[in-house]
Amino acid sequence: MTDNKIVKAAAFVIVTSGVILLMIFAKSIIMPMMIGAFLAMLLVPLVNNMEKIKIPGPIAIIIAILISISVLTGLGWFFGAQISSFSSDLTDIEARFDDLSAQFSAFMEEVFGVKNAMQIENLNDKFFTFLKNNASTITSAAFSTLSSLGQVVLIPVYLFMFLLYRNHFTTFAVKLFPEQPADWVIDVVTDLRRVIQLYITGALKVMFILAILNSIALTLLGIKHALFFAVFAAILNIVPYIGPLIASLLPIVFALLTKDSLWYPIGVFISFSIIQTIEGNYLTPKIVGSTVSINPLTSFLALLIGGFMWGVAGMILFIPMAAILKKLLELSPKTEVYGYLLGEEPDEDTRNETKMIEWLKKLIRKKK
Numbered sequence: 001m002t003d004n005k006i007v008k009a010a011a012f013v014i015v016t017s018g019v020i021l022l023m024i025f026a027k028s029i030i031m032p033m034m035i036g037a038f039l040a041m042l043l044v045p046l047v048n049n050m051e052k053i054k055i056p057g058p059i060a061i062i063i064a065i066l067i068s069i070s071v072l073t074g075l076g077w078f079f080g081a082q083i084s085s086f087s088s089d090l091t092d093i094e095a096r097f098d099d100l101s102a103q104f105s106a107f108m109e110e111v112f113g114v115k116n117a118m119q120i121e122n123l124n125d126k127f128f129t130f131l132k133n134n135a136s137t138i139t140s141a142a143f144s145t146l147s148s149l150g151q152v153v154l155i156p157v158y159l160f161m162f163l164l165y166r167n168h169f170t171t172f173a174v175k176l177f178p179e180q181p182a183d184w185v186i187d188v189v190t191d192l193r194r195v196i197q198l199y200i201t202g203a204l205k206v207m208f209i210l211a212i213l214n215s216i217a218l219t220l221l222g223i224k225h226a227l228f229f230a231v232f233a234a235i236l237n238i239v240p241y242i243g244p245l246i247a248s249l250l251p252i253v254f255a256l257l258t259k260d261s262l263w264y265p266i267g268v269f270i271s272f273s274i275i276q277t278i279e280g281n282y283l284t285p286k287i288v289g290s291t292v293s294i295n296p297l298t299s300f301l302a303l304l305i306g307g308f309m310w311g312v313a314g315m316i317l318f319i320p321m322a323a324i325l326k327k328l329l330e331l332s333p334k335t336e337v338y339g340y341l342l343g344e345e346p347d348e349d350t351r352n353e354t355k356m357i358e359w360l361k362k363l364i365r366k367k368k
Helices: 002-025 027-052 057-112 121-150 154-164 166-176 182-220 226-236 242-258 263-287 296-310 312-329 336-342 348-367
Strands: none
Touching (some): 002 027, 027 057, 027 154, 027 312, 057 154, 057 226, 166 182, 182 226, 182 263, 226 242, 242 263, 296 312
């Protein structure tokens, strides 16, 4: 018995190591495939609705993909235009930075007797000159890097295939588990698809609301490029922990460098803190709910592992992947305990709902 457990443990370690190495070295293939799969799950309802009104399946899929590409292209154009427009503000920002540097040096000399605490004029001039002359180049390079990172060309191909063969994959799952009732397997596949759909749509709704709230706050404070900072902060919110921190630091620093009073960056900090509190305690729990019911430790580990293996894209993708893994582990009594380990402690309502579902299942089995 002990030898058998050792063999199973060794096999598990070998298989897990192989999967990790495959995901790292085959990133250029697997990552766009994952993105395509998640987007396909998001677009399934749209394609189904178009097919219901007698639009042929392939045409409906192409229309859905074109709509997605149009939205992403518009978003990319918006950020490109906004980043390029920053070059017109760099002269004022540079002057403000010089002024703050002089004030800080005077403060350090007066209080601590340290002279010339910030002698960075030459570095400062070179930095801002570089930004002014290369703002458009930096924007192009950023989007070029993003494109190569995500293998954007492959994503629409995977997306089309996943949508075209979505029912075929369900049939494959039924044939893969012949010992299980077909209805049960279909329900599991549908539930997994629904989890991702609800997670992505919920995250998009939260982003939209955050963009509006951030935009209102920054506009009332008179911060230039308020819409850019608002949308950028809303998108970064999808990256747990790190995203909101970066999203708040950028407008705070910009307000510090463009406004004459410290009350403006303080106002940005207070506004973003209030909005993040609303998001964490009301928006996400109410809109996304328990769709991705993994605990904070699992989310943090998924964030770190995803960032290590796939960079920013991994930080976004690995959280719903962890939710799928949790669902899969809960399907078998042998691995159910590990699914419990990844999840959150259910509240009283969830416990009562689970007991009711279990009672109904037992009742159905007795009738059969």
